[in-house]
Amino acid sequence: MNEPRDSRNKEEEGELFFSSLYTPEQARRYFYKHQESFGRRLSDRVEKRMVRKALRLAGKPASVLDLPCGTGRFWPLLLERGERRVLAGDYSGGMLEIARRFQPPELQQKVQLLQTSAFRIALAPDAVDSILCIRLFHHIGERKDRLRILREFHRVTRDTVCLSLWLDDSRQGRRRRRLEQERAQGVRAYRRGYQDRFVQSPEVVEAEFEEAGFEILARVRMLPGWSIWSTYVLKKR
Numbered sequence: 001m002n003e004p005r006d007s008r009n010k011e012e013e014g015e016l017f018f019s020s021l022y023t024p025e026q027a028r029r030y031f032y033k034h035q036e037s038f039g040r041r042l043s044d045r046v047e048k049r050m051v052r053k054a055l056r057l058a059g060k061p062a063s064v065l066d067l068p069c070g071t072g073r074f075w076p077l078l079l080e081r082g083e084r085r086v087l088a089g090d091y092s093g094g095m096l097e098i099a100r101r102f103q104p105p106e107l108q109q110k111v112q113l114l115q116t117s118a119f120r121i122a123l124a125p126d127a128v129d130s131i132l133c134i135r136l137f138h139h140i141g142e143r144k145d146r147l148r149i150l151r152e153f154h155r156v157t158r159d160t161v162c163l164s165l166w167l168d169d170s171r172q173g174r175r176r177r178r179l180e181q182e183r184a185q186g187v188r189a190y191r192r193g194y195q196d197r198f199v200q201s202p203e204v205v206e207a208e209f210e211e212a213g214f215e216i217l218a219r220v221r222m223l224p225g226w227s228i229w230s231t232y233v234l235k236k237r
């Protein structure tokens with residue numbers, strides 16, 4: 001793991017320090033992570049069920065930007081609709097490199113890759129029908145950063161955004177909230193010495209979605225009542 005560094009200058013360029021933590025070795029590990037045990041495979045399946053449902057509620061968009069795409073975990077799902085145009089972006093060159101090396105060539109031929117930041121997406125306004133944003137927002141602790149990304153999504157999507165994050169109104173979410181409080185009070189230590197994941201309250205993020213110009217079409221819970229993960233389906237106003 002790289003040492004976290006002061007992110008102030010990089011933040012001005014639109015990067016959070018966690019964004020540069022994915023070295024090629026970590027990217028390779030990430031590729032295997034969701035398949036490495038029965039529990040992970042099960043949660044990968046349930047997560048994909050949540051994402052499928054969100055895309056259905058978003059109106060089965062004909063073009064989707066998968067951002068961040070990581071190592072391409074959602075490409076087979078996105079290409080279940082054969083005629084769909086799929087663009088995939090990530091800030092990390094390491095992640096994209098592993099996606100290029102490990103995903104089957106027949107999938108890669110159908111996906112247009114771009115190395116870009118969610119803060120400043122290298123695409124024109126209204127470039128895609130929808131943006132799929134899975135497992136990014138739980139890394140974004142600051143309201144101003146979430147709003148910057150949401151406004152950028154508002155510029156680039158023509159219609160919808162499907163965005164997953166951690167919420168505190170489930171069993172896992174409440175547990176996480178308690179843990180965060182204990183860490184803030186110094187009762188417990190951070191796993192990596194700093195906080196890199198954040199749980200939010202639905203009221204807080206829902207107000208931010210509205211502020212950035214989105215209407216909330218739906219919230220899909222990964223495992224209602226239990227899981228910390230939810231995916232919002234947002235529609236551009």
Ligand SMILES: C[S@@+](CC[C@H](N)C(=O)[O-])C[C@H]1O[C@@H](n2cnc3c(N)ncnc32)[C@H](O)[C@@H]1O
Pocket residue numbers: 014015016018019020022067068069070071072073074089090091092095116117118119133134135136
């Ligand atoms: C936990 S992974 C999720 C990847 C994929 N969505 C998945 O669920 O398999 C988080 C990803 O966010 C990417 N990332 C971090 N900061 C970013 C930024 N500012 N813009 C775009 N991608 C970013 C990382 O490189 C990493 O691939």
